[in-house]
Every structure is written in structure tokens, then in C-alpha cells.
Amino acid sequence: MKLYAPSTIRQIKDKYGFRLSKSLGQNFLTxxxxxxxxxxxxxxxExxxxxxxxxxxGVLTSEAAEQGGKIIAVEIDKNLIPILQETLEGYDNVEILNRDILKTDLNEIIEQNPIINGGPVNSVRIIGNLPYYITTPIIMKILEDGTKADSITIMMQKEVADRIKAQAGKKAYGALSVAVQYYCTVNHVANVPKEVFVPQPKVDSTVIRLDIRTEKPVALKDEKIFFQCVKAGFGQRRKTMSNSLTGVCGLSKEQVGQVLESIGVDSQRRAETMNIEEFAMLANAVYDMVRLQL
Known part of the structure; x- marks a missing residue:
């Protein structure tokens, strides 16, 4: 059965009386x-x-099952469970979980599956076609939870992928760019036009692979302060760093000026011009300033 064929999708919808949910962002790849x-x-x-x-x-699931040792498919829509049980019945290495991914402990799933095909797990791969409206929360949950995975290969709205891939100085560069690139190396996989989905969305998509870093790209004295600085910097993009950072960790504007001067960053610069290394220097200098006040 060609699960990606529009005719197959129609047959399945008719057989089960299934209606695609706009609220769940359901668009099937063909x-x-x-x-x-x-x-x-x-x-x-394997x-x-x-x-x-x-x-x-089960379009991606069935193909992954041909290559992988064990596939755990996490689906929030209970109406799709009987369909998946039918379309994937020929694969004994697939487990279907009816859960909300945002409420699922992926590390627990990983720990419960230490052996694959008679040997220890080689790698943990996360894949998916993410609903546009919760793409960022899903990615950040996986990363912030310290999920013990090796890579995340996912399809998302092109605009979000552009933001994740963006480098300092680019219009799309922002807090999401810094956060994801802190945790991962970003690899472009494919551009996906909106015409290859059923139903057809309004925007094009992009597939990217995020290889989760075993070592972070910068040395931080306090990760929490790093992300506070990034969030504040991009909070109001038109503000200078001097204005954006005032109040972070209780620092006055004068203290922020001292911090920026200590690392050689012009107080009139804006966040979109600062790369991840400069944000790391900034965060470490803020940490030192806060320590002096204790």
C-alpha cells in the first residue's frame, strides 16, 4: 500500500470516516x-x-521501520490510532503511543528500550512532520529536557527553519537561532513545496536535521544567565544592547555599559549583530558583575 498516494489517503479517510484536524495541523505528505x-x-x-x-x-513510520531497529510513533489524535494499527500491522518493530509529545518524557522512553535487535542501542533518532503551530515548543522541549538523542530530523514551516538556520546579521536571526545552535549543529535536508501535501497548506516547508552536540560551542559560567541575555537582547529588536539588557539580573544601565565595555562590545549594537560567542562573553561578564554584588 502506497500510504503517500492521494488516492490511498482518500480511501483511508472514507473507510474510517476520518476528518483532518486543522487544530492539530494535520497535512499528509504525498x-x-x-x-x-x-x-x-x-x-x-538497524x-x-x-x-x-x-x-x-504512517507514511514516514513505515519507511523508517524498514531501516530502523525499533520505531516508537507518538500520535496525539486518538482517531488515528486504529488507522495506524492497520497501516503498520506488517511491522513488528513499531510501537504506537497515543500521547501528547509535549507531555511525554522521551528520556523515559529511551531508557525503557536499551536493547534493539539483540544488541545495545546504537543511536536515538527523532523524526517527524511537525504541526506548524507548535514546532518551536516541541524542539525546545526536546533540547531543554536534555533528551538523550543523537539527531532530530523534522519538517517544519520554511519560515521557522530559516530562523533556526540564520546566522548573526541576517534578518531571520533571533533568539531561536541562538538557542537551537547552542544545542545543535543545523543541517539543511530539503525544501518541500506546499503542493505535495494533502490538504495543501498555505506555506512551503523545509526539512532540517539537528545533530545534538556532545559538547557545547561556548563555555558558560551560568547557562540561565546566557539565555536571559539572549531573550532580553531580542525582546525588542530595535533597542540597543545597552537598553535591552538594563534590568537583566538586576543590573543598572551603568553596570550594563561597564559589562559591554569589558568585552569590547559597542553599547549601541543590536542583538541581531551579535553571534553566539559574543553572547557567551556577555553572559559570562554579567555573571561576574552579579558575583561582585554579592
Whole structure:
């Protein structure tokens, strides 16, 4: 059964009386080339544990099951569970969980599956076609929870992917860019036009692979202060760093000026011009200033 074929999708919808949910952002991929590209660039192996977010009717799941050791598909829509049980019945290495990914402890799932195909798990791969409206919360939950995965290969709205990939000085560069790049290296996989989905969304998509870093790109004295500085810097993009950072960790504008001067950053610069290394220097200098006040 070609699960990606529009005719198959129609048959499944008719058989189960299934209606696509706009509130859950359900759009099913119909391009086999893109599906193959996602699986190929996920580097799934026979001793890998694959966690799929939002399997839908099992289009990606079935392909991942051909390559991976065990696939755990996490689907929030209870109406899709009987469909998945049918479309994936030929795969004994697939487990379907009817859960909300934002309320799911992925590390617990990983710990419960230490052995794949008679040997220890080689890699943990996360894949999925994410609903546009919760793409960022899902990614940040995975990263901030310290999920013990090796990579995340996901499809998302092109605009969000552009923000994640953006470098300092670019219009799309922002707090999300810094946060994701702190945790991961970002790899472009494929551009996906809106025409290859059922139903057709209003915008194009992009697939990216996030390889989770084993070592962070910068040394921080306090991670919390780092993210406070990033959030404050991009809070009002048109403000200078001097104005944006006033109040962070209780610092006055004068103290912020001293911090910026100590690391050689012009107080009139804006956050979008500062790379991750400069934000790290800034955060460490703020940490030192706060310590002096204790």
C-alpha cells in the first residue's frame, strides 16, 4: 500500500470516516522522493531507536521501520490510532503511543528500550512532520529536557527553519537561532513545496536535521544567565544592547555599559549583530558583575 498516494489517503479517510484536524495541523505528505530523503538524511540504522512525532497515517513510520531497529510513533489524535494499527500491522518493530509529545518524557522512553535487535542501542533518532503551530515548543522541549538523542530530523514551516538556520546579521536571526545552535549543529535536508501535501497548506516547508552536540560551542559560567541575555537582547529588536539588557539580573544601565565595555562590545549594537560567542562573553561578564554584588 502506497500510504503517500492521494488516492490511498482518500480511501483511508472514507473507510474510517476520518476528518483532518486543522487544530492539530494535520497535512499528509504525498511525495515519495521527500519521504526517502528524510529517511536517508536521518541516518537510521538497524540498531537505532527511532521516535517519530506525529506519524499521521504512517507514511514516514513505515519507511523508517524498514531501516530502523525499533520505531516508537507518538500520535496525539486518538482517531488515528486504529488507522495506524492497520497501516503498520506488517511491522513488528513499531510501537504506537497515543500521547501528547509535549507531555511525554522521551528520556523515559529511551531508557525503557536499551536493547534493539539483540544488541545495545546504537543511536536515538527523532523524526517527524511537525504541526506548524507548535514546532518551536516541541524542539525546545526536546533540547531543554536534555533528551538523550543523537539527531532530530523534522519538517517544519520554511519560515521557522530559516530562523533556526540564520546566522548573526541576517534578518531571520533571533533568539531561536541562538538557542537551537547552542544545542545543535543545523543541517539543511530539503525544501518541500506546499503542493505535495494533502490538504495543501498555505506555506512551503523545509526539512532540517539537528545533530545534538556532545559538547557545547561556548563555555558558560551560568547557562540561565546566557539565555536571559539572549531573550532580553531580542525582546525588542530595535533597542540597543545597552537598553535591552538594563534590568537583566538586576543590573543598572551603568553596570550594563561597564559589562559591554569589558568585552569590547559597542553599547549601541543590536542583538541581531551579535553571534553566539559574543553572547557567551556577555553572559559570562554579567555573571561576574552579579558575583561582585554579592
Amino acid at each position: 511525495d515519495k522522493n521527500i519521504i526517502d530523503k528524510i529517511i536517508e538524511e536521518s541516518f537510521i540504522g 540498531h537505532d531507536l527511532v521516535i517519530e512525532i506525529g506519524p499521521g497515517i
